[in-house]
Amino acid sequence: TEAYISAVDAAGDLNAYITKTPEKALEMAKASDERLAKGGAGNLEGIPLGVKDLYCTKGIGSHACSHILDGFAPEYESTVTQNLWDDGAVMLGKLNMDEFAMGSANETSYYGAVKNPWRANGEEIDRVPGGSSGGSAAAVAARICAGATASDTGGSIRQPAAFTGTVGIKPTYGRCSRWGMIAFASSLDQAGPITRTVRDAAIMLKSMASVDKKDTTSVDLPVPDYEAALTGDIKGMRVGIPKEYRVDNMPEEIEKLWQQGIDWLKAAGAEIVEISLPMTKYALPAYYIVAPAEASSNLARYDGVKYGLRVPGEDIVDMYEKTRAEGFGDEVKRRILIGTYVLSAGYYDAYYLRAQKIRTLIKQDFEKAFEGVDTILTPATPSAAFELNRKVTDPVENYLNDIFTVTVNMAGLPGISVPAGQSSNGLPLGLQLIGKAFDEETLFRTAGVLE
Numbered sequence: 473t474e475a476y477i478s479a480v481d482a483a484g485d486l487n488a489y490i491t492k493t494p495e496k497a498l499e500m501a502k503a504s505d506e507r508l509a510k511g512g513a514g515n516l517e518g519i520p521l522g523v524k525d526l527y528c529t530k531g532i533g534s535h536a537c538s539h540i541l542d543g544f545a546p547e548y549e550s551t552v553t554q555n556l557w558d559d560g561a562v563m564l565g566k567l568n569m570d571e572f573a574m575g576s577a578n579e580t581s582y583y584g585a586v587k588n589p590w591r592a593n594g595e596e597i598d599r600v601p602g603g604s605s606g607g608s609a610a611a612v613a614a615r616i617c618a619g620a621t622a623s624d625t626g627g628s629i630r631q632p633a634a635f636t637g638t639v640g641i642k643p644t645y646g647r648c649s650r651w652g653m654i655a656f657a658s659s660l661d662q663a664g665p666i667t668r669t670v671r672d673a674a675i676m677l678k679s680m681a682s683v684d685k686k687d688t689t690s691v692d693l694p695v696p697d698y699e700a701a702l703t704g705d706i707k708g709m710r711v712g713i714p715k716e717y718r719v720d721n722m723p724e725e726i727e728k729l730w731q732q733g734i735d736w737l738k739a740a741g742a743e744i745v746e747i748s749l750p751m752t753k754y755a756l757p758a759y760y761i762v763a764p765a766e767a768s769s770n771l772a773r774y775d776g777v778k779y780g781l782r783v784p785g786e787d788i789v790d791m792y793e794k795t796r797a798e799g800f801g802d803e804v805k806r807r808i809l810i811g812t813y814v815l816s817a818g819y820y821d822a823y824y825l826r827a828q829k830i831r832t833l834i835k836q837d838f839e840k841a842f843e844g845v846d847t848i849l850t851p852a853t854p855s856a857a858f859e860l861n862r863k864v865t866d867p868v869e870n871y872l873n874d875i876f877t878v879t880v881n882m883a884g885l886p887g888i889s890v891p892a893g894q895s896s897n898g899l900p901l902g903l904q905l906i907g908k909a910f911d912e913e914t915l916f917r918t919a920g921v922l923e
């Protein structure tokens with residue numbers, strides 16, 4: 473823990489941590505030593521972790537990296553982080569993220585952008601770590617935590633993992649409790665870990681997952697020993713390759729990476745099956761209706777009264793308006809505008825209801841595909857990490873980053889991103905495996921072969 477605390481201090485320029493908790497870390501590490509001395513050890517005894525700022529941590533600032541949550545230190549602990557501490561893990565601090573988890577580059581944080589520890593060969597230019605769990609991914613890649621909690625609404629665990637050469641798994645919706653996670657889009661949000669290796673992810677997810685009476689969408693199923701799934705044996709496994717993911721203008725290096733993954737799995741004895749997921753092209757537009765709709769509703773609670781920031785006004789309505797005008801950043805406001813529009817009378821049927829119907833069709837696509845295959849292999853992202861502060865005039869350009877990841881959230885399925893190669897200029901690239909609901913074990917087993 474001491475070594476990690478100094479490493480965190482030395483890597484300040486990455487801007488991965490927005491709150492450091494060294495005293496708490498040392499106190500937790502001491503308690504862990506005492507438990508070890510008594511012979512009672514948890515699954516994660518003494519392991520120093522970083523926590524995405526989206527998780528409520530008791531008495532410690534929890535802001536989802538938004539100005540509107542300034543000074544908010546909850547009186548409760550999220551179920552996922554509590555599970556980690558109960559298993560002996562140690563908290564190093566809170567990690568930077570896109571504001572309310574909206575973004576794919578960690579550039580919308582009120583606390584400033586995070587730098588990817590990786591740079592392209594021979595370049596001095598900083599790259600983005602991906603988002604929204606950019607702080608988590610950068611911190612794991614830079615070895616300034618042994619693992620980190622993250623969250624994934626439309627790719628926010630898997631895309632930053634791919635951009636930083638780390639492993640990230642979004643488990644099945646319902647596998648982890650969402651209680652105490654600051655909500656973005658409740659029907660899509662799911663907790664998961666970002667770690668250095670597949671084995672670490674298996675160990676950490678086992679601790680994070682649980683059924684919880686405080687989250688009725690968490691599912692009462694036994695949590696398997698994921699580490700035991702890492703047998704390396706995938707002989708006879710059927711791996712689907714969805715033809716709709718061969719998108720136009722896919723860079724050659726991404727094509728190559730995908731082919732490399734196919735070849736590796738074949739060599740290990742898997743059978744490769746061409747499959748079709750015809751609704752894929754509607755996933756991104758439908759996601760950008762469902763996610764903002766739920767976000768606009770979830771963010772209605774930030775009114776200057778209950779949490780964080782309050783900007784005084786002439787009367788209560790003026791106070792609400794001033795607080796929300798100052799407290800939310802541009803991307804969050806854009807989502808609230810889209811969300812309230814698609815939910816408004818007269819547009820609800822045309823947008824929201826249709827998006828929900830598409831969601832059902834996407835789910836059915838996967839159900840059909842999984843009748844013939846055990847897992848699905850795709851690239852995790854359409855490119856390697858892009859340059860920090862690049863000029864983007866059209867927000868849709870950013871949204872395209874999620875093209876391979878959002879379908880998984882729309883269908884509630886598990887997905888893992890595993891480092892599998894590099895771009896022509898030496899940046900990490902990731903492959904994604906998609907699994908059947910609650911079959912994270914197949915993902916771990918297969919990812920272990922690709923790693």
Ligand code: GLN
Pocket residue numbers: 573574575576603604623624625626627628629656763874
């Ligand atoms: N990039 C996507 C968005 O901005 C996904 C974010 C996430 O998974 N939290 O909505």
